[in-house]
Amino acid sequence: MLNREELVTKPEFWLESIQNEIFRQVTAYLKENNMTQNQLAEQLGVTKGYVSQVMKGEFNYTLKKLIELSLAVGKAPVINFTPLAEIIPADSKKGYASKTSPLNKVAEPTEN
Numbered sequence: 001m002l003n004r005e006e007l008v009t010k011p012e013f014w015l016e017s018i019q020n021e022i023f024r025q026v027t028a029y030l031k032e033n034n035m036t037q038n039q040l041a042e043q044l045g046v047t048k049g050y051v052s053q054v055m056k057g058e059f060n061y062t063l064k065k066l067i068e069l070s071l072a073v074g075k076a077p078v079i080n081f082t083p084l085a086e087i088i089p090a091d092s093k094k095g096y097a098s099k100t101s102p103l104n105k106v107a108e109p110t111e112n
Contacts, residue, residue: 019059
């Protein structure tokens with residue numbers, strides 16, 4: 001098993017984190033607007049299969065598609081780049097100590 005320091009240096013970690021956040025944002029948008037995935041596909045001008053891939057996390061987004069999807073659900077695709085030193089504490093035994101989210105923010109996170 002990878003420790004936190006190893007995990008946050010893997011591109012796969014960040015891709016999955018962003019995919020999860022996109023799923024949360026799209027799900028919230030659909031719920032707030034009483035929409036189906038099919039209706040979202042029509043709004044975006046994409047296939048139902050595309051929206052299904054997005055919702056399953058089976059899509060590796062291009063930057064342009066990420067921006068289009070973010071704007072379609074009424075969110076600004078703000079990306080913050082945080083130095084790894086702020087994500088990985090100097091003494092990793094203390095655990096996660098950063099004041100910022102370890103996830104490059106795609107949009108405002110939903111409240112859970």
